[in-house]
Amino acid sequence: MIRPLICYDGPMAAVNKRVPFVPDPSQMALWPEISGNAINGLGERAKRRPSPVYWHEPDTIPHGPLQGWFAENYANSTEVVAARERRQAVIDQPLPGVAEARRDETPARWSELVTQKAIEFGADDAGIARMDPDWIFEGHEQASWDFAIAIAVSHDYEALKTAPGDRAAAEVINQYGRGLKAVRALTGWIRGQGWAAEPQGGPNAGSMILIPAAMGAGLGELGRHGSMIHRKFGSNFRLGVILTNLPLVAHEPDVFGADDFCTNCRVCTDACPPEAIPETKQWVRGTEKWYVDFDRCLPFFNETKGCAICIAVCPWSRPGVADGLVKKMARRRAKRAA
Numbered sequence: 001m002i003r004p005l006i007c008y009d010g011p012m013a014a015v016n017k018r019v020p021f022v023p024d025p026s027q028m029a030l031w032p033e034i035s036g037n038a039i040n041g042l043g044e045r046a047k048r049r050p051s052p053v054y055w056h057e058p059d060t061i062p063h064g065p066l067q068g069w070f071a072e073n074y075a076n077s078t079e080v081v082a083a084r085e086r087r088q089a090v091i092d093q094p095l096p097g098v099a100e101a102r103r104d105e106t107p108a109r110w111s112e113l114v115t116q117k118a119i120e121f122g123a124d125d126a127g128i129a130r131m132d133p134d135w136i137f138e139g140h141e142q143a144s145w146d147f148a149i150a151i152a153v154s155h156d157y158e159a160l161k162t163a164p165g166d167r168a169a170a171e172v173i174n175q176y177g178r179g180l181k182a183v184r185a186l187t188g189w190i191r192g193q194g195w196a197a198e199p200q201g202g203p204n205a206g207s208m209i210l211i212p213a214a215m216g217a218g219l220g221e222l223g224r225h226g227s228m229i230h231r232k233f234g235s236n237f238r239l240g241v242i243l244t245n246l247p248l249v250a251h252e253p254d255v256f257g258a259d260d261f262c263t264n265c266r267v268c269t270d271a272c273p274p275e276a277i278p279e280t281k282q283w284v285r286g287t288e289k290w291y292v293d294f295d296r297c298l299p300f301f302n303e304t305k306g307c308a309i310c311i312a313v314c315p316w317s318r319p320g321v322a323d324g325l326v327k328k329m330a331r332r333r334a335k336r337a338a
């Protein structure tokens with residue numbers, strides 16, 4: 001029996017999952033010997049930093065040639081190409097140097113100012129985490145940063161729910177552009193106050209993994225689909241980060257019940273055409289967490305201009321739903337505690 005797809009009426013809703021996805025042989029001819037799951041540390045119980053797996057310099061990673069295949073497959077849509085050009089214009093804007101340091105504010109006041117500025121510069125939400133060097137990819141060097149400011153920008157749901165396809169792909173790139181604009185403007189503002197700052201946030205992986213920083217900054221929880229769930233935007237958002245030594249006060253993680261909800265929901269698992277989303281948490285580099293099977297996801301992702309079905313079908317993503325689910329999960333916690 002095919003399970004119904006809840007909260008989703010995009011084109012893949014009609015896909016019969018009994019017809020297995022068969023990747024394009026021209027893509028698979030570039031597939032390396034090593035599994036991406038092995039690079040990610042699937043099954044490893046000891047803690048270690050993440051290894052670069054995708055969206056790095058192509059000649060430094062085994063799956064690098066597949067990034068070229070993705071780019072060729074991506075270039076046949078005018079909507080997508082135009083969105084990429086707009087995003088590149090943001091990346092090409094130079095950043096200012098670091099001015100003389102202002103020391104007239106308290107860390108609490110700087111924290112208020114940076115979160116206000118992030119919103120003024122176009123972010124939809126922002127939070128602060130104490131920097132953890134374990135978020136830096138293996139083999140990457142980074143200065144010693146004290147804080148990671150994480151920002152979220154939501155996608156337009158009407159565009160995202162058409163995933164996979166050109167409209168959703170262009171929307172993802174547009175939001176990368178908006179996120180980068182906010183990240184770069186805030187980086188410039190912090191440098192203008194006299195403190196070092198560096199932008200992170202795509203479209204390539206950069207030097208760090210963004211999700212644990214954003215979780216630490218209170219932007220949400222990790223969902224079964226391997227992306228984060230925010231209490232307002234659900235899974236329907238992108239992340240950016242600013243690393244800085246500006247003295248700040250870190251926020252608390254925001255645990256509102258998304259992880260708990262995922263335990264009894266399998267909408268993304270059922271909707272993923274290559275069946276890349278396992279039913280249970282897995283051990284990965286010393287943490288038991290939700291995990292997406294890289295070797296299953298990537299071929300479909302590459303052939304569908306970035307897929308995104310899993311974040312589109314997630315019940316938390318539909319506008320107006322997340323608030324009610326937050327309340328429902330709070331009631332469930334209260335009942336369990338009674």
Ligand code: B12
Pocket residue numbers: 040050051052053054055172201202204205206208209210211212222225226227228229235236237238239240284287289290291292294297298301306307308309310311
């Ligand atoms: C490489 C990459 C991919 C690769 C491979 C991902 C993978 N899981 O192996 C591919 C191309 C398949 C991919 C697909 C997608 N991606 Co992607 N991806 C990245 C990128 C650039 C690096 C992540 C990475 O190297 N993962 C490999 C290893 C580290 O994965 P992992 O161990 O399973 O860890 C994952 C999570 O568990 C979490 N994480 C890492 N360490 C830890 C530690 C702890 C304690 C916890 C709890 C979690 C956690 O982050 C990892 C995210 O992949 C990040 C941006 C960044 N710099 O972080 C975006 C990013 C994770 N992707 C994102 C998204 C949205 C997607 C897609 C939905 C595509 C789309 N069109 O938007 C799909 C989702 C499917 C999936 N597989 O996750 C967003 C997530 C936003 C959100 N709401 O959380 C990010 C943050 C980009 C951004 N700037 O917003 N992605």
Ligand code: SF4
Pocket residue numbers: 225271272273274275276277292296297298300301306307308309310311
């Ligand atoms: S992005 Fe990957 S994990 Fe998500 S639905 Fe598509 S193939 Fe599945």
Ligand code: SF4
Pocket residue numbers: 223224225261262263265266267268269313314315316
């Ligand atoms: S679709 Fe369901 S299981 Fe998947 S991430 Fe969203 S809430 Fe969790």
